Amino acid sequence: MTMFSVGERVRIKDSHPPGHRRTPFYVRGKTGVIERYCGDFKNPEELAYGFDGTPKRELYRVRLAQNDLWENYEGPASDTLDLEIYDHWLEKVED
Amino acid sequence: MTTDDRGTHSHDHDHPGTTPDVNETGYYELMAEAMKELLIEKGVVSADDLRRNLEFLDSRDPVDGGKIIARAWTDPDFKSRLLEDGTKAVEEMGLTMGDAELVVVENTDDVHNMIVCTLCSCYPRTILGLPPDWYKSKSYRSRAVVEPRSVLKEFGTELPDSKTVRVHDSNADMRYLVLPQQPEGTDGWSADRLAEIVTRDAMVGVVLPQA
Numbered sequence: 001m002t003m004f005s006v007g008e009r010v011r012i013k014d015s016h017p018p019g020h021r022r023t024p025f026y027v028r029g030k031t032g033v034i035e036r037y038c039g040d041f042k043n044p045e046e047l048a049y050g051f052d053g054t055p056k057r058e059l060y061r062v063r064l065a066q067n068d069l070w071e072n073y074e075g076p077a078s079d080t081l082d083l084e085i086y087d088h089w090l091e092k093v094e095d
Numbered sequence: 096m097t098t099d100d101r102g103t104h105s106h107d108h109d110h111p112g113t114t115p116d117v118n119e120t121g122y123y124e125l126m127a128e129a130m131k132e133l134l135i136e137k138g139v140v141s142a143d144d145l146r147r148n149l150e151f152l153d154s155r156d157p158v159d160g161g162k163i164i165a166r167a168w169t170d171p172d173f174k175s176r177l178l179e180d181g182t183k184a185v186e187e188m189g190l191t192m193g194d195a196e197l198v199v200v201e202n203t204d205d206v207h208n209m210i211v212c213t214l215c216s217c218y219p220r221t222i223l224g225l226p227p228d229w230y231k232s233k234s235y236r237s238r239a240v241v242e243p244r245s246v247l248k249e250f251g252t253e254l255p256d257s258k259t260v261r262v263h264d265s266n267a268d269m270r271y272l273v274l275p276q277q278p279e280g281t282d283g284w285s286a287d288r289l290a291e292i293v294t295r296d297a298m299v300g301v302v303l304p305q306a
Contacts, residue, residue, distance in 0.1 A: 022267050024213050026240065038196070041268045059268055075244045078259040084267035
């Protein structure tokens with residue numbers, strides 16, 4: 001059982017810890033949908049400092065609507081941005 | 096060397112049509128070099144490991160990517176496997192993804208896919224070779240996510256609003272390859288012939304392949 005399932009709405013944490021992070025600033029605090037579960041991977045935020053990267057983290061692809069990312073987005077409402085987010089950066093969204 | 100002993104006269108002037116032979120090492124280049132020397136000195140990697148890796152990367156080019164796409168166009172079973180698990184499917188063709196995993200995203204009548212890495216320059220190097228300079232530029236990396244349609248237009252790719260543009264930011268462990276649509280007028284072409292029209296830029300998703 002993975003922590004999140006495909007199609008589930010998730011929020012990417014609006015957190016700003018210092019150091020090596022793989023969650024780009026432009027998606028922090030934004031809401032999207034789980035597109036797929038990619039597998040468990042060593043945590044790059046630990047690997048970056050010489051630790052062994054364990055425990056491994058679940059990695060998900062999250063799909064966000066471009067309209068939710070940018071004010072005055074140039075394209076149609078159907079355009080999306082997909083990217084990979086580790087489980088500890090995701091939180092459930094209550095419907 | 097206290098005086099300029101390379102020529103017959105000192106060089107306080109420029110020679111027309113020549114470029115001064117300046118090769119200053121930048122800060123990060125110097126850091127990388129120091130790190131490399133340390134790793135070798137401590138026995139973490141050998142100079143030969145590094146050389147072999149560079150040799151491998153330099154030997155890769157988009158021709159392999161083109162073969163993958165052409166096979167997907169001509170072999171529906173392979174195409175399903177490629178979309179299901181890209182890493183495993185390219186292994187069938189003797190290609191490796193190294194430490195990363197491959198996700199293949201398919202262009203359709205309704206969807207166009209485009210790849211970027213906003214954090215650095217992640218790219219499927221083992222199947223496309225080294226990324227082009229524009230892919231690594233700050234301009235592409237920032238604009239591809241904010242205004243993908245404008246960026247595509249600059250590459251000569253104008254898409255109707257009826258087509259969804261999906262931008263994929265390769266910010267972690269996946270690498271991406273776009274499976275373009277087979278262009279019209281190429282029915283019945285052999286996989287070898289098709290492979291020749293699949294360009295690097297088409298597999299990054301900034302242009303459409305042309306017959």
